[in-house]
Amino acid sequence: MKKLQFGYHMKLTFSDYVKNHRFSLKCVPHDNDLQKIENMSVEVYPDNVTSEDEDSYGNITLFGYTNELHNSFGFDVNGIAVTGREEYEKADELHKIGIFKYQTPKTKPGLRTLEYYQKLDLKRFDSALDKASAIMEGLSNSFQYVQGVTNMSTTSEEALTGGSGVCQDYAHIMLSLCRMEGIPCRYVAGMMMGEGLSHAWVEIWNDRKWLGFDPTNYKLVGDEYIKISNGRDSEDCLVNQGIFIGNVTQIQDVNVVVEEVVDEGIVGIN
Incomplete structure (x- = not known):
């Protein structure tokens, strides 16, 4: 069993401004037989998450919409996962x-x-x-x-x-x-x-x-x-799905950090 501190960052940068952006995100881990999630925070920018639901496979899905002009979109998910609680689901x-x-x-x-x-x-x-x-x-x-x-x-x-x-x-x-x-x-x-x-x-x-x-x-x-x-x-x-108004190209940046927490210190930094 391990206690893992995690951070999942995703950012889309658009070549110009877009609007009327509707999106769904599957970026949030949840409790199951293998793991327990603690102290989790989720930030989406622009900050327009409107609802949360489960899909037919049990995955947490965030839904949102923003009408304001923006040239970037992304999320940050941070928390602690206690893993190895069981060997299987x-x-x-x-x-x-x-x-x-x-x-x-x-x-x-x-x-x-x-x-x-x-x-x-x-x-x-x-x-x-x-x-x-x-x-x-x-x-x-x-x-x-x-x-x-x-x-x-x-x-x-x-x-x-x-x-x-x-x-x-x-x-x-x-x-x-x-x-x-x-x-x-x-x-x-x-x-x-x-x-x-x-x-x-x-x-x-x-x-x-x-x-x-x-x-x-x-x-x-x-x-x-x-x-x-x-x-x-x-x-x-799919972590991110969405539609918006705007004729743009986009660049995606993803950064994931998972570190083991031991006795209030952190080891195993990747």
Whole structure:
């Protein structure tokens, strides 16, 4: 178990002023079996959050609207997460599991994925855990972490064909392969010690439990992770969605800091 102090900063800078800005944000971690969130503060600028709700996956969503002219938009989320409270999340509501067995446009396998899947020879394993572990090991050996070669719209098939990508791509590929084996699995967005950016990983369903796998770092998810949201793929976990009036370009800056708090001091600064 760890006590993690976290800060999640996101800022959009527009090339000119915009107005009539409606937005939704999924940037707020919440309590679950794995973690308890304490002393949290959320600031959105311009300061126009109007409501908070939960989506169908249990993710906290902030909604807002501002009509004033502005050339930047962002949020700061700060708090403490007590992590490692359990090794898994319970999954007692079985009627909610089925949706995570089906491919999405982001994870739909193509010829390259089918070829890769056959080489893994997952039929030699009996359990979902062993199959997921083999998939994670295979990705660690054959897929490279490279920034800038994929983007938010890249599918698992496209990323696997290119042979490199970032944590979102690792997660989408693993989701695709697990679903080909009939394993319910979901995409997770969150934070991790030592990253400096937001992070993504996978949870598989096994024996009424959601168990976390991080294919990017080839490890099981433990108490150095803070979960923010989960869904079928990254589209269900988009941190920021919005529309506004204005013909502009935009630059996004993201900075995530996660530090372990021990005896009122801070260690493990990334």
